[in-house]
Amino acid sequence: MKNKPTFVIGDIQGCYSEFRRLLKIIDPMKKNKIFCVGDLVNRGPYSERVVDYVLNNKIKSVLGNHDLHMMAMILGVHKKNDNKHTLQKILGKNKSIKIFEYFLKFPFAKLIVSNESKSLITHAGVLPSWSLNNVLSANEELTEALKSDPEKFLSNMYSDRRKDISKSTNKRNRARFLVNVFTRMRFITKDNKLDLQTKVKTSSREKYKPWFVYEHRCLDDVDNIVFGHWAALNGVTNHNFIKGVDLGCVWGGSLAAINLNDKSIITVESEL
Ligand SMILES: [Mn+2]
Numbered sequence: 001m002k003n004k005p006t007f008v009i010g011d012i013q014g015c016y017s018e019f020r021r022l023l024k025i026i027d028p029m030k031k032n033k034i035f036c037v038g039d040l041v042n043r044g045p046y047s048e049r050v051v052d053y054v055l056n057n058k059i060k061s062v063l064g065n066h067d068l069h070m071m072a073m074i075l076g077v078h079k080k081n082d083n084k085h086t087l088q089k090i091l092g093k094n095k096s097i098k099i100f101e102y103f104l105k106f107p108f109a110k111l112i113v114s115n116e117s118k119s120l121i122t123h124a125g126v127l128p129s130w131s132l133n134n135v136l137s138a139n140e141e142l143t144e145a146l147k148s149d150p151e152k153f154l155s156n157m158y159s160d161r162r163k164d165i166s167k168s169t170n171k172r173n174r175a176r177f178l179v180n181v182f183t184r185m186r187f188i189t190k191d192n193k194l195d196l197q198t199k200v201k202t203s204s205r206e207k208y209k210p211w212f213v214y215e216h217r218c219l220d221d222v223d224n225i226v227f228g229h230w231a232a233l234n235g236v237t238n239h240n241f242i243k244g245v246d247l248g249c250v251w252g253g254s255l256a257a258i259n260l261n262d263k264s265i266i267t268v269e270s271e272l
Pocket of ligand 1: 039064065066123229
């Protein structure tokens with residue numbers, strides 16, 4: 001007998017009614033497993049409703065750049081000038097600390113085994129040179145640092161550190177680079193240097209290619225990698241085992257979920 005499927009949902013970004021419509025399709029009896037690819041909040045209209053639902057139903061996610069930004073704003077340690085944020089209703093609430101504590105438990109990378117197939121979930125992606133063990137130890141390094149001193153971690157993370165880390169890189173710059181890989185990466189060079197500016201489908205800089213076009217060591221150990229973050233791709237990676245699930249709901253596209261058992265994609269159209 002087949003196990004109950006796990007569905008991984010793309011970037012919700014405060015699109016509450018699309019989120020609930022999608023859940024009704026993929027999990028009408030509330031029996032399937034649901035996991036999110038991060039960026040649950042911001043830019044969209046109903047971040048606080050998404051967060052309420054996520055907390056009440058104990059839905060889990062990996063961390064995205066907007067989730068981290070919300071956490072930094074709750075603590076008041078954010079440095080990024082964000083005059084387009086739509087987090088007012090979350091920030092003004094007494095329960096914002098409860099929200100913060102819930103998000104603090106989210107990892108940067110998560111291995112999910114569904115129906116004997118292994119999927120690795122991250123918000124933006126992983127470095128091609130990383131084995132699964134490298135991914136999991138980078139995740140552990142970050143989550144431990146975040147939990148042990150959230151204020152320090154979240155105020156340090158605002159940085160465009162693009163250059164790969166080495167043994168001599170200090171802890172602070174290591175964390176900055178690793179956060180950028182897991183939550184912001186789109187284009188990289190073969191030497192793992194990040195282009196953190198380009199958000200469209202192709203980079204004008206020749207040496208930079210989408211992170212998923214390189215050969216990925218961790219695909220020796222997992223069957224699939226699932227990521228969000230990059231709405232301009234509209235889910236198209238042309239890769240059999242690396243799947244993008246951000247279909248740009250908050251930009252008028254759609255909200256997607258991937259069934260990890262059979263890799264089918266279910267979408268609902270944006271109401272924006
Ligand atoms: Mn993102």
